[in-house]
Amino acid sequence: MNAKVLAVALGVLAAASGNAPAAETSLTMMAFNIWGGGGNAGKPVDETVAAIKAAGADIVAISETRLEGDPCTADVCTPRGESVAPKIAAALGFHYYDQTMANPAIWANAVISRYPIVKPTADDLGVAIDVKGRSVYVFCVNLDDAPYQPYQLLNIEYGAAPFLKTADEVIKSAESTRGEAFNALIDDADAATNADAVFIAGDFNEPSHRDWTPGTVKAGFQPLAVEWPGTTKLEKAGFVDLFRAAYPDEVAKPGITWTPTTEASNPEDHHDRIDFIFARAKALKVHSAGVVGEKTPEADIVVSPWPSDHRAVVAKVSF
Numbered sequence: 048m049n050a051k052v053l054a055v056a057l058g059v060l061a062a063a064s065g066n067a068p069a070a071e072t073s074l075t076m077m078a079f080n081i082w083g084g085g086g087n088a089g090k091p092v093d094e095t096v097a098a099i100k101a102a103g104a105d106i107v108a109i110s111e112t113r114l115e116g117d118p119c120t121a122d123v124c125t126p127r128g129e130s131v132a133p134k135i136a137a138a139l140g141f142h143y144y145d146q147t148m149a150n151p152a153i154w155a156n157a158v159i160s161r162y163p164i165v166k167p168t169a170d171d172l173g174v175a176i177d178v179k180g181r182s183v184y185v186f187c188v189n190l191d192d193a194p195y196q197p198y199q200l201l202n203i204e205y206g207a208a209p210f211l212k213t214a215d216e217v218i219k220s221a222e223s224t225r226g227e228a229f230n231a232l233i234d235d236a237d238a239a240t241n242a243d244a245v246f247i248a249g250d251f252n253e254p255s256h257r258d259w260t261p262g263t264v265k266a267g268f269q270p271l272a273v274e275w276p277g278t279t280k281l282e283k284a285g286f287v288d289l290f291r292a293a294y295p296d297e298v299a300k301p302g303i304t305w306t307p308t309t310e311a312s313n314p315e316d317h318h319d320r321i322d323f324i325f326a327r328a329k330a331l332k333v334h335s336a337g338v339v340g341e342k343t344p345e346a347d348i349v350v351s352p353w354p355s356d357h358r359a360v361v362a363k364v365s366f
Contacts, residue, residue, distance in 0.1 A: 077104035078248040083114040084131030085354030094354035108248035110189035113155040121206025132157035152228035154189040188249035244328035286325040289362035293336035328366035336362040
């Protein structure tokens with residue numbers, strides 16, 4: 048599939064509409080798992096702030112605003128301490144909202160915004176934001192990482208999860224782990240009937256079906272092709288993967304966000320793209336996207352020192 052066909056399939060090239068607004072609204076969105084604001088590695092919040100500034104983000108979907116619990120295992124890891132979201136927002140001069148409700152899609156999440164945050168959604172999955180008079184909903188997630196299907200498939204021990212062999216087994220396990228959360232996100236997005244744009248962003252802890260393809264298998268990036276259920280559901284609901292819309296060739300531009308803390312050759316890990324920004328809006332245009340991280344060629348925007356065990360993803364859109 049060539050880039051133009053893929054763009055149409057994703058809904059990036061929206062048809063002209065008589066209901067389109069007279070003027071476009073531009074936003075730079077960022078999804079960033081900040082690893083306790085760097086605190087899990089003993090780093091200052093200033094490094095996280097520097098990464099957000101370098102990305103030029105207007106709105107940031109943040110995962111892991113609090114420290115990992117002690118102990119923190121694949122099966123049990125409760126966040127501890129205070130959220131660093133207020134400190135980050137104050138340093139940027141932004142608004143913030145900490146997501147604190149018990150929810151399978153939330154693990155110490157927050158939304159930080161240049162624009163006023165109007166209200167949270169009823170289940171705390173997201174917030175409504177007033178962007179220059181337009182209604183924007185941002186759903187910020189940090190989905191369950193256990194069982195983690197890439198590890199199950201590659202015989203990497205992670206908790207008590209059994210190893211898997213086939214794509215069907217992987218899909219069934221992923222749906223059991225995160226299916227409920229993806230369904231809730233789509234239901235919430237559909238309920239936001241007054242929204243000019245809706246974003247779903249964060250650490251999915253699940254790869255994309257756009258990345259686990261025959262092409263990436265042939266390139267040696269992935270062990271087999273998998274129609275990962277989470278990203279498949281989002282596309283069917285009309286959402287666009289902003290990074291992959293900007294870079295449709297998954298072999299030429301893998302966009303790895305997990306992880307800068309190990310080498311790609313490490314047999315006890317598997318590098319992948321698991322941090323995403325999805326968007327849905329009339330006349331949505333994707334102007335640019337990239338990875339923010341510690342070095343090239345992995346990162347398009349380099350920030351050093353780098354505070355997290357994830358790289359971030361950033362995208363500029365208009366609607």
